[in-house]
Every structure is written in structure tokens, then in C-alpha cells.
Amino acid sequence: MGKVGLVVAAVCAVGSCAVAGVLVGRRIRSRCKWGRALDVLSEFEEGCSTSTARLRHVVDAMAVEMHAGLTSDGGSKLKMLLTFVSRLPDGNEKGTYYALDLGGTNFRVLRVQLGGRRSTIIRHQVEQQPIPQHLMTSTSEELFDYIAMTLKQFVDREEGDFDQEPDRSRELGFTFSFPVKQTSVTSGVLIKWTKGFAIEDTVGKNVSQCLEEAMTKKGLDMRVTALVNDTVGTLALSHFHDEDTVAAVVLGTGTNACYVERTGAIIKCQGLLTDSGGMVVNMEWGSFWSSHLPRTSYDVELDDESTNRSDQARL
Numbered sequence: 266m267g268k269v270g271l272v273v274a275a276v277c278a279v280g281s282c283a284v285a286g287v288l289v290g291r292r293i294r295s296r297c298k299w300g301r302a303l304d305v306l307s308e309f310e311e312g313c314s315t316s317t318a319r320l321r322h323v324v325d326a327m328a329v330e331m332h333a334g335l336t337s338d339g340g341s342k343l344k345m346l347l348t349f350v351s352r353l354p355d356g357n358e359k360g361t362y363y364a365l366d367l368g369g370t371n372f373r374v375l376r377v378q379l380g381g382r383r384s385t386i387i388r389h390q391v392e393q394q395p396i397p398q399h400l401m402t403s404t405s406e407e408l409f410d411y412i413a414m415t416l417k418q419f420v421d422r423e424e425g426d427f428d429q430e431p432d433r434s435r436e437l438g439f440t441f442s443f444p445v446k447q448t449s450v451t452s453g454v455l456i457k458w459t460k461g462f463a464i465e466d467t468v469g470k471n472v473s474q475c476l477e478e479a480m481t482k483k484g485l486d487m488r489v490t491a492l493v494n495d496t497v498g499t500l501a502l503s504h505f506h507d508e509d510t511v512a513a514v515v516l517g518t519g520t521n522a523c524y525v526e527r528t529g530a531i532i533k534c535q536g537l538l539t540d541s542g543g544m545v546v547n548m549e550w551g552s553f554w555s556s557h558l559p560r561t562s563y564d565v566e567l568d569d570e571s572t573n574r575s576d577q578a579r580l
């Protein structure tokens with residue numbers, strides 16, 4: 266019994282030593298992991314901290330770039346594009362309006378009936394569709410034909426309770442969220458595609474004209490009465506609900522902002538006169554942030570990896 270007891274005790278001792286060894290080993294390893302985790306966290310904390318000093322620096326840098334962008338084209342990270350929108354909806358609008366929203370992988374067609382008093386959107390219909398992948402890199406004609414066809418089908422399904430005056434051609438607001446050099450409130454030429462679109466022959470073209478030509482081909486009697494980008498559309502809707510709204514910011518597939526500027530401050534377009542004394546300026550601020558946002562080693566690694574991937578995809 267005594268011997269057996271000793272053996273059992275010895276086995277237990279060896280066993281508990283082994284267990285202790287495993288536990289200590291684990292603890293050491295997890296300490297290492299924990300230490301590593303703390304290192305990562307403190308790197309992030311440092312890299313992403315938005316101290317007041319840092320925020321002030323960003324504000325100052327943005328003010329400088331805004332001035333430069335309003336002074337001349339191409340002189341700033343902020344494009345500060347003119348929109349020719351000098352008045353925003355105030356809630357008194359009445360009637361049926363159409364809208365087309367193209368700015369990412371999906372596009373939407375909308376019909377709204379406005380009642381003439383603030384916040385009275387009587388009816389509102391929306392249809393959302395993905396843009397077929399192959400159309401994002403095909404030809405201008407193919408893309409706009411597809412959009413016009415979808416719009417035609419939407420209009421043809423018009424319901425009787427939308428009071429559309431029979432002889433009036435329909436009015437379309439076109440939200441086109443790519444950098445555009447606006448030539449009037451109803452037209453503008455595409456500067457470049459972004460967000461996965463790459464259709465060479467649209468660059469430099471009047472996008473309202475591209476759409477109107479496609480609509481005519483489909484027998485759709487509709488005019489583009491406003492060409493805006495999504496930030497301007499966001500500002501217009503907010504202003505419809507609250508006239509004190511002066512700026513809009515979009516955080517989506519990309520990021521952008523617009524605001525109402527005094528025409529006198531838009532130096533690159535001297536003598537610009539509007540009935541309101543102001544104009545909405547589309548900042549196109551995406552590239553500003555890429556040089557002012559924190560960039561940790563992980564962002565660098567991820568960027569390098571995705572650049573390599575898309576290079577490989579291109580090859």
C-alpha cells in the first residue's frame with residue numbers, strides 16, 4: 266500500500282508538474298500575445314488620436330486648400346467645383362418630379378409627388394437596380410441606353426394617382442456622383458470616372474446630353490432639369506425640410522461635401538452673379554483626406570496588398 270501510495274503520489278506529482286508546465290507555457294505565450302495586442306492597440310491609439318491640436322491642423326489645412334480651390338482650378342487638393350445651384354428647395358414645390366441616381370454600383374429611379382407645403386411628400390416611389398458589371402467598363406452608349414431603358418420601364422408602370430399633366434414633358438433630376446465640370450445647372454462634362462467605372466469615351470462629354478440622347482432613342486419624353494452630385498442632392502433635401510441647412514456631407518463608397526458659398530468669395534469665377542448672392546460649391550474633398558487621415562502601418566500594408574491585387578487583376 267505504502268509503495269503504491271508513493272507511486273501514485275509520484276505520478277500525481279509528475280502529472281501536476283506537467284499540468285503546471287503546460288499552464289505556465291500557455292500563460293507565457295498568452296502574455297506574449299497580450300503584449301503584442303497591447304502594442305497594436307497603442308499604435309492605433311497613437312495613429313488615430315484626434316487631439317485638439319491635430320483637429321486644428323486639419324481645419325487650418327482645409328481652410329488654406331478651400332481658398333486655393335476657390336481662387337483657381339487645379340491649384341488645390343479640393344476641386345471646389347461650381348454647381349450653378351443658387352437656390353435650394355424651400356418646401357413650396359408642387360407637382361410630380363422624377364429623379365435618377367447614379368453614383369456607385371447601384372442606380373435608383375424615383376418619382377415623387379410634392380404637395381407644396383414643407384415636408385409634404387405626398388407619394389414617393391423608388392426602384393433600385395445594380396449596374397451590370399460589364400456595363401461599368403463598356404461604352405458610354407451602352408451604359409446610358411441601359412439606364413434609359415430602365416427609366417422608360419419605370420415610367421410606363423406609372424400609376425394613375427400620380428397627377429402628371431398629359432402635355433407636359435416630364436422633368437428629371439439627375440444625381441450623378443462623379444467629378445463633373447458643370448456648365449450650367451442642367452449640364453456638365455465628366456472629368457473622370459471613379460468607384461469602379463472606367464468608360465473612356467464618356468470623359469469630356471456632356472452627361473445630360475448622353476442621357477437625353479438615350480431617352481430620345483427609347484421614345485421617352487423627359488428633360489434633365491438639374492444635374493447634381495449626391496452631396497448637392499443631400500443638401501437640397503435637407504434644405505427642403507429646414508431652410509437653415511447650409512452644408513451636406515456624404516460618407517459612402519466615397520466621401521464628399523458641399524456648402525453654400527458667397528459668390529464674391531469664388532474668385533476663380535469673377536463677376537459671377539446669382540439672384541441669391543450665393544452658390545453651392547461641391548468640394549470634392551476625397552483626395553484631401555487621403556493626405557490628412559491617420560495612416561498606420563496596417564493601412565499601408567492593406568493599401569500595398571490591394572494595389573498588388575488590382576495590378577495582378579489588370580495583368
Ligand SMILES: *[C@@H]1O[C@H](CO)[C@@H](O)[C@H](O)[C@H]1NC(C)=O
Pocket residue numbers: 448451452453471473474475477489
Ligand atoms: C448639355 O446637354 C443638355 C441636354 O441635352 C443641353 O440642354 C445643354 O445645352 C448641353 N450643354 C452644353 C454646354 O453643351
